[in-house]
Amino acid sequence: MSAPPQGSAPPIEVTDAHLIEQSWRHPERFGVLFDRYFDILHRYVHMRLGESAADDIAAETFLRAFRSRQRYDVSRPSARAWLYGIASNLVADHRRNEARRYRALARSAEPSDVASHDDGVVQRVSAAIMQPQLASGLARLSAGDRDVLMLVACAQLSYEEVADALGIPRGTVGSRLNRARKKLRKVIGPYEEAL
Template sequence: MYGSHPPAPGTAQGTSLDPSDAALIAQSRDDPECFAVIFDRYFAEIHRYVSSRLGTGPADDVAAETFLAAFSQRHRYDTARAQARAWLYGIATNLVRRHRRTEVRAYRALERTPAEADSGGHADRVADRVSAQRMQPRLAAALAGLSAGDRDVLLLVAYGELSYDEVALALGIPAGTVGSRLNRARRHLRRVLGHDPLASGGTE
């Protein structure tokens, strides 16, 4: 329905969107095929985000469901917001919440897995540091110990690379709450790990 092949990673970021997401979503209300462009722009990064939290197994289905839900909700989209990125991350996060047990089980399984040598060095992106596919066992354990709300904020910032305002929009909470949840989550990581792996130059 929305195209057979996801775009290369990073397609939606760092590029000028013309026409805007809002314009495409508005057009799709009368011409549903226009929504395919939204899928092409964002599927790859939404899939990576879901995969980082649930693993590759459920990611295909949950990412696809994200865009089906967005399509069904397009008539309610606030077209004053030119970019749909935060909206899509919010839908994806709501769907991830249905798999909380799967997510925590994945972290607990990683916690029991022997750590592999880190070959990436300090230049690795922060997203790689919290990826379920490359996560160190102690970090997995620390994430499993977070509340659902704090983990959502932490991973939207660290993996989705959303701003505080975008996270607030995605989760429907005030920006101040985003800041307090993120600070609480990072304090928890420092307490469990003895350092903050999300800080610049941090290591697992």
């Protein structure tokens, strides 16, 4: 492997906004955004709606983004929040299925009495015990509170990114997240009690 020539500058990462702008004349450039974000959007939708919906919704997210790329605000260098916003809107179309899935998870998983000294097993058992309570709590949240919670917890978006994604003020993000956390704590209870 040869070293880069002396005096050459390191490669400059092209921003999402620049790629979108390039795609106005060269549509194939939009594929770079697909490569950058498909996996994380797919994981987010999978966590919300399951595997069967994740493929379709992640693909539909990019199709809608591609079709509306002319309206993208190129003053925003990252398209991450924009794409999560599109995905969240598509998830909203599937809310009934999502709430049904959480209720089914809450009913289906029963805590098991498995004892082990291995930390990995303890973590899996703890997660299995918490799953029905968490699913029940998620099903009880309002759609807006659940969206904010899932974007922060699953997609790890900042408050500003969540506000951009959902088209709501930053303060609303904070209040919805706080409300969702309080409701989940009531359902789940202290961690120690779940064990």
